[in-house]
Amino acid sequence: MFKGWRIVALVLGLAACDGIEIYGTYDQYTHLTTDPIEIVMPPNAPYISEQFGRAGELNDTPHEGIDIWAKLGTPVIAAAPGRVSASFYEPGHGNTVIVEHGRDTNGQKVRTVYKHLKTRTASKGETVVRGEQVGTMGATGALAMLVHLHFEVRRARTGNYYTPYDPMLFWVQGPGRVTCFEADKTYADMPFQITYPVPCR
Numbered sequence: 001m002f003k004g005w006r007i008v009a010l011v012l013g014l015a016a017c018d019g020i021e022i023y024g025t026y027d028q029y030t031h032l033t034t035d036p037i038e039i040v041m042p043p044n045a046p047y048i049s050e051q052f053g054r055a056g057e058l059n060d061t062p063h064e065g066i067d068i069w070a071k072l073g074t075p076v077i078a079a080a081p082g083r084v085s086a087s088f089y090e091p092g093h094g095n096t097v098i099v100e101h102g103r104d105t106n107g108q109k110v111r112t113v114y115k116h117l118k119t120r121t122a123s124k125g126e127t128v129v130r131g132e133q134v135g136t137m138g139a140t141g142a143l144a145m146l147v148h149l150h151f152e153v154r155r156a157r158t159g160n161y162y163t164p165y166d167p168m169l170f171w172v173q174g175p176g177r178v179t180c181f182e183a184d185k186t187y188a189d190m191p192f193q194i195t196y197p198v199p200c201r
């Protein structure tokens with residue numbers, strides 16, 4: 001019997017129950033049709049377990065956001081200032097919070113989406129500043145097999161269909177340069193730029 005399976009089972013068990021803490025590393029782009037972005041990951045940022053755009057989760061549809069691993073109950077924080085437009089439970093993706101960030105400098109409406117939350121701490125209509133807690137990390141919804149945050153950036157020029165974009169394009173420090181939120185820093189509100197949706201240690 002392959003002894004490694006015990007470790008695999010233990011790791012999966014821990015991930016399913018409590019979440020796993022790994023820092024400073026990330027999933028490589030593997031199934032992207034567009035050019036992969038070079039990633040610079042801060043050593044204190046929780047692990048990105050899955051990038052945007054590759055097949056994943058329970059089917060072969062492209063992954064519409066990034067997944068981040070941390071401990072169950074870790075704060076999930078707004079990636080940019082905005083207003084909560086929805087806070088709800090949905091069977092597939094569990095507890096979900098959506099934050100609207102207004103129109104970007106190119107005229108597009110921008111929103112960020114936070115899924116599989118254990119708890120939602122922001123309610124519809126609430127204004128949030130960058131870094132403000134919107135929920136806690138969990139594994140709610142049938143599509144969450146492990147404790148993680150599924151985080152999306154979506155934009156729409158008109159109407160209500162918001163196209164998913166690679167979050168890696170929008171970091172405060174530039175494309176691919178994952179940017180931790182720092183409470184004592186001042187950030188420009190526009191153009192739309194994000195900080196990490198989970199606190200760095």
Ligand SMILES: [Zn+2]
Pocket residue numbers: 050057063065066067149150151
């Ligand atoms: Zn995901």
